Amino acid sequence: MNPLPDGLHAVVKRECPTCTLIEPVLRQLAARSSPVTVYSQDDPAFPASVKGVVDDRELEVSFRLGVQIVPTLIRMEKGRETGRAFGWNRAEWEALAGAQGLGPGLPGNRPGCGSRTEEPGMSFRLAARFGETGLASRAIRVPADADPIEVCFERGWTDGLPVVPPTKERVLAMLSGTTRAPGEVIGIVPPDRVECTVEKAAINAVMAGCRPEYMPVVLAAIDAALEPGFGLHGVLCTTNAVAPVIMVNGPIAKRIGMNSKGNCFGQGNRANAAIGRALQLVVRNVGGGRPGEIDRACFGNPGKYTFCFAEDEDDAVWESYAIEKGFAKGASTVTVFPGDGVEPIIDQNSRTPEALADSYAPCLRTIYHPGQVVDVAAFLIIAPEHARVFYGAGWSKQRVKDELNKRLQVPVRELKPGFGTDERLEKLKRENPDATVPKFRTGSLNIVRAGGTGLFAAIVSGIGSITINPVTKEIKA
Amino acid sequence: MSQELELLDPTAELSPVVRPRIARPASLEGKTFGLLDIAKKRGDVLLDRIEERLRERGHAVRRFRKERFSIVAPPELKQDIRERCDIVIEALAD
Numbered sequence: 001m002n003p004l005p006d007g008l009h010a011v012v013k014r015e016c017p018t019c020t021l022i023e024p025v026l027r028q029l030a031a032r033s034s035p036v037t038v039y040s041q042d043d044p045a046f047p048a049s050v051k052g053v054v055d056d057r058e059l060e061v062s063f064r065l066g067v068q069i070v071p072t073l074i075r076m077e078k079g080r081e082t083g084r085a086f087g088w089n090r091a092e093w094e095a096l097a098g099a100q101g102l103g104p105g106l107p108g109n110r111p112g113c114g115s116r117t118e119e120p121g122m123s124f125r126l127a128a129r130f131g132e133t134g135l136a137s138r139a140i141r142v143p144a145d146a147d148p149i150e151v152c153f154e155r156g157w158t159d160g161l162p163v164v165p166p167t168k169e170r171v172l173a174m175l176s177g178t179t180r181a182p183g184e185v186i187g188i189v190p191p192d193r194v195e196c197t198v199e200k201a202a203i204n205a206v207m208a209g210c211r212p213e214y215m216p217v218v219l220a221a222i223d224a225a226l227e228p229g230f231g232l233h234g235v236l237c238t239t240n241a242v243a244p245v246i247m248v249n250g251p252i253a254k255r256i257g258m259n260s261k262g263n264c265f266g267q268g269n270r271a272n273a274a275i276g277r278a279l280q281l282v283v284r285n286v287g288g289g290r291p292g293e294i295d296r297a298c299f300g301n302p303g304k305y306t307f308c309f310a311e312d313e314d315d316a317v318w319e320s321y322a323i324e325k326g327f328a329k330g331a332s333t334v335t336v337f338p339g340d341g342v343e344p345i346i347d348q349n350s351r352t353p354e355a356l357a358d359s360y361a362p363c364l365r366t367i368y369h370p371g372q373v374v375d376v377a378a379f380l381i382i383a384p385e386h387a388r389v390f391y392g393a394g395w396s397k398q399r400v401k402d403e404l405n406k407r408l409q410v411p412v413r414e415l416k417p418g419f420g421t422d423e424r425l426e427k428l429k430r431e432n433p434d435a436t437v438p439k440f441r442t443g444s445l446n447i448v449r450a451g452g453t454g455l456f457a458a459i460v461s462g463i464g465s466i467t468i469n470p471v472t473k474e475i476k477a
Numbered sequence: 478m479s480q481e482l483e484l485l486d487p488t489a490e491l492s493p494v495v496r497p498r499i500a501r502p503a504s505l506e507g508k509t510f511g512l513l514d515i516a517k518k519r520g521d522v523l524l525d526r527i528e529e530r531l532r533e534r535g536h537a538v539r540r541f542r543k544e545r546f547s548i549v550a551p552p553e554l555k556q557d558i559r560e561r562c563d564i565v566i567e568a569l570a571d
């Protein structure tokens with residue numbers, strides 16, 4: 001759009017009582033030798049008494065002029081804006097117009113109304129259409145007769161379920177959820193080892209069904225998953241079943257409505273579902289990690305669509321996982337760890353912490369193979385009714401870990417031959433078969449609290465090795 | 478606002494790069510072989526046998542090992558192999 005010609009320009013809408021009030025003023029200004037140009041946001045027949053009203057129902061002029069309030073009066077001189085008034089104020093309007101006696105009989109001052117450019121979601125729609133978006137991604141045209149959802153499938157962008165078509169408008173809205181610049185590189189995504197920008201993350205977050213306020217969590221989750229210590233390449237290309245699991249700690253979980261209670265690993269919560277899916281879609285679309293290609297999983301698991309939850313921090317009896325890891329109280333964090341799925345432990349009878357530990361231990365022992373002690377890790381998720389048994393007896397989280405560790409000493413003779421052992425263990429097995437070794441090396445059994453009603457706990461097992469470990473990042477912007 | 482819909486590409490927008498293979502040696506005479514064990518169990522069994530056969534034929538053999546199969550080979554290891562060997566054989570087993 002060219003700059004406005006010199007003279008006065010007024011932006012109005014019929015729906016605004018101040019705009020209808022000042023119709024006589026507009027008529028006065030339109031009758032001058034250099035008449036005002038009036039732009040109407042909602043009805044080109046308004047104001048009826050002014051000729052040549054410009055139809056701005058598409059809001060292009062209003063958007064380019066940055067109009068926030070109607071009426072707005074703008075004065076242009078020599079191609080430059082030299083004055084602007086919002087709402088109706090006789091003195092201001094008279095000064096801008098260089099006129100006297102505007103709107104006789106009208107009150108001297110009336111505030112205006114919100115411009116239609118300020119309607120919810122409108123700014124993204126207008127920026128996508130008329131603005132310099134600053135977005136770098138290639139635009140793919142969808143023919144008028146094509147279904148955009150089907151186009152996404154055909155291009156291989158989906159996990160098998162429909163995705164939200166990533167229009168510019170939606171991506172701009174998503175980017176409003178973070179202060180990070182679209183061009184900022186978050187990290188290098190395997191297997192293709194390509195840079196993932198905030199913009200690519202936002203596009204995939206749109207497709208996954210995220211809301212803009214989830215963006216800081218999505219970005220931190222990608223950040224964490226791309227840390228070398230997490231070993232995303234290994235998590236992705238292994239024949240094992242693991243998927244990256246996302247756990248959120250801190251106040252952001254409630255702010256964005258995440259579920260840490262009943263059915264926290266299940267369906268029905270948008271934030272849990274969409275954040276986990278966004279990470280998966282980044283791996284697929286940016287990193288090029290697709291099943292049957294570099295993803296060589298024998299079984300995979302449903303968590304490869306999405307696997308994300310929040311820790312239940314409602315009672316402060318035990319420290320949260322984030323605080324255990326040294327993050328400040330009140331910080332929000334995201335932790336990624338490899339997980340196979342959910343293995344529930346049902347024990348509705350035990351009322352002592354010892355009895356619960358006796359229940360948990362044999363369940364944990366069987367992970368991967370009762371005789372496997374290498375490359376095995378687990379998150380034990382304790383639901384509130386089980387947690388209360390430990391609280392009542394004064395057991396700390398560390399005490400539970402210690403008691404479990406005591407019960408999870410595996411006799412060397414029971415070690416699984418082959419991959420579950422290493423040379424050191426093979427030697428020990430020959431020389432001292434009565435010796436025991438721990439099922440979990442230090443730090444690879446973690447305990448968190450989540451879940452709803454019922455005397456349950458759950459195990460999320462996963463690979464834990466020298467190259468594959470949980471990674472926690474603070475959620476910032 | 479009726480418009481043809483445009484979607485933003487969620488991929489890395491990579492164009493596949495076709496890199497020509499390094500020319501195969503005309504002869505194995507006097508060549509040094511690098512045997513890379515990616516640290517998958519029992520890959521060494523295969524490589525031991527290959528080394529034996531190569532040495533019988535008078536070839537120089539150097540052995541290399543990745544620390545862990547689940548990570549990509551670090552650049553230093555790749556450069557080392559490139560610098561000291563003419564031919565590389567990598568073994569995957571389980």
